[in-house]
Amino acid sequence: MVIERIELRVLRLPLVRFFETSFGRVDDRTFMLVRLDGGGLTAWGECVADQEPYYGPETVETAWHITKDFLAPLVLGVPFAHPRELFPSLRRVRGHRMAKAAVEMAAWDLHARQEGRPLAAVLGGTRARVASGVSIGIQDSLEQLVERVGAELAEGYQRVKIKVKPGWDLEAAAAVRTRFDSVPLMVDANAAYGPGDAEHLAGFDAFGLMMIEQPLGEDDIRDHAVLQRRLSTPVCLDESIQSVRLGRDAIDAGACRIINIKPGRLGGYAESIRLHDLCASRGVPVWHGGMLESGIGRAHNLHLSSLANFSLPGDVAASRRYYEPDLIDPPIEVASDGTIPVPDGPGIGVHVIEERVERATIRRLELRR
Numbered sequence: 001m002v003i004e005r006i007e008l009r010v011l012r013l014p015l016v017r018f019f020e021t022s023f024g025r026v027d028d029r030t031f032m033l034v035r036l037d038g039g040g041l042t043a044w045g046e047c048v049a050d051q052e053p054y055y056g057p058e059t060v061e062t063a064w065h066i067t068k069d070f071l072a073p074l075v076l077g078v079p080f081a082h083p084r085e086l087f088p089s090l091r092r093v094r095g096h097r098m099a100k101a102a103v104e105m106a107a108w109d110l111h112a113r114q115e116g117r118p119l120a121a122v123l124g125g126t127r128a129r130v131a132s133g134v135s136i137g138i139q140d141s142l143e144q145l146v147e148r149v150g151a152e153l154a155e156g157y158q159r160v161k162i163k164v165k166p167g168w169d170l171e172a173a174a175a176v177r178t179r180f181d182s183v184p185l186m187v188d189a190n191a192a193y194g195p196g197d198a199e200h201l202a203g204f205d206a207f208g209l210m211m212i213e214q215p216l217g218e219d220d221i222r223d224h225a226v227l228q229r230r231l232s233t234p235v236c237l238d239e240s241i242q243s244v245r246l247g248r249d250a251i252d253a254g255a256c257r258i259i260n261i262k263p264g265r266l267g268g269y270a271e272s273i274r275l276h277d278l279c280a281s282r283g284v285p286v287w288h289g290g291m292l293e294s295g296i297g298r299a300h301n302l303h304l305s306s307l308a309n310f311s312l313p314g315d316v317a318a319s320r321r322y323y324e325p326d327l328i329d330p331p332i333e334v335a336s337d338g339t340i341p342v343p344d345g346p347g348i349g350v351h352v353i354e355e356r357v358e359r360a361t362i363r364r365l366e367l368r369r
C-alpha cells in the first residue's frame, strides 16, 4: 500500500442538540478529516480532537500542524506491507495520538478497500451487529434529563450513560434510577473529581450502576485504585488509558474493572486491537467510546466494535442524534433492539457525500510527496 496523496480538511457542523460535559457545553463541532488516495482508491479518517484542549491536550490546530508538518512526510510515498506498520513508523513523533489515529485509521480503510473487504473483517471483527448505548449530557433540569432518557430508551438503546460533575451527580443518578428502575445505567465524570471525593462518590453505589467512568484525573492511576477498593461500582477508565502500557498498568494496579476504548485516544487501530486483546486476556470487558463523530468516524467505530471483547454497549449511536444531515448516506440508524449493523461494503462501507463535506469545509490542504 502506498499513500500517494493526503487531503486535510477542517469542517464545522452544527450539533442537532447541545452536548454538555463536566468541561463545558458545545453547540457545534469543528474537526479535521483526512482523505487518503492511493492505487486509484480513496479512504477517509476523522480526527477526534476538539477545538479546545479540554477532554485531552490535542486540538484541531495541533492535529493540523502535526499531521501536515510531521506525520504526512513520514507516510507519503512510503510502501507499507500492512497498515499495522503505520503506528510504529510514527514513533519519532511523541504523543499526538489523535492526529496519528486519523491518518492510521484512514490507512486501514485504504487497505481494506484494496482488499475489497469490510474493515471489520480486516480488523478481526466477529459480530455483524453492535450493541448501542447513548451518552446524555448535563441538562438544564432533572425533569429535562428524565425526559431525554425516556426519549432515548424509546428508540431502543441498550444502556444510558449520563454525564456528571460536582453539583450534578447523585441527584441526577437518583432521578433517572427512580423513574427507570431497571435500565442499565452508568455515569461519566470526565475527570471532574479528586481523591478527596471518595466518600461522596461512594454515594453512587446506591444506584446499581454498570460503572462510573473516569471519576479522577487522567494521570491518577493510584487514586483510582484506592477509589475502586472503596466502591462496589466498577470503575471504567477513559482519559487515563492513552496507551496499551497504561492500560496494563491500570489493570495491574486495580484502578479499573472496565476500559473504554477510543481509537483516537490510543493512536489508531493497531494500538486499540492490542489493548482489546490484553483486556480479553485479563478478563476486563471493554466498550467503544464516542467523541461526537460524524458518520465517517462513526462508521470506523462500528467496525472496531465488532471485535469479540467489546462485550458492553458502546457510545456508537445513530447519526441523527448528532448531525442532520450526516456526511454519509444512508445515515447510521439504530434498530428497535438497540443494535446497529456493521456496514458490509469495502473499507468503512459507507458512502461519503463529498458535496456535504465541501459545504462544511472551512480549510483545505493537499499534500503530495
Ligand code: OSB
Residues within 6 Å of the ligand: 055, 134, 135, 188, 190, 238, 289, 290, 291, 292, 293, 315, 316, 317
Ligand atoms: O468522555 O466519552 C466521553 C464526548 C466528547 C468527549 C468525551 C466524551 C464524549 C461522550 C459522547 O461521552 C459520546 C458520543 O455520543 O459520541
Ligand code: MG
Residues within 6 Å of the ligand: 188, 190, 213, 214, 238, 239, 260, 289
Ligand atoms: Mg468518557
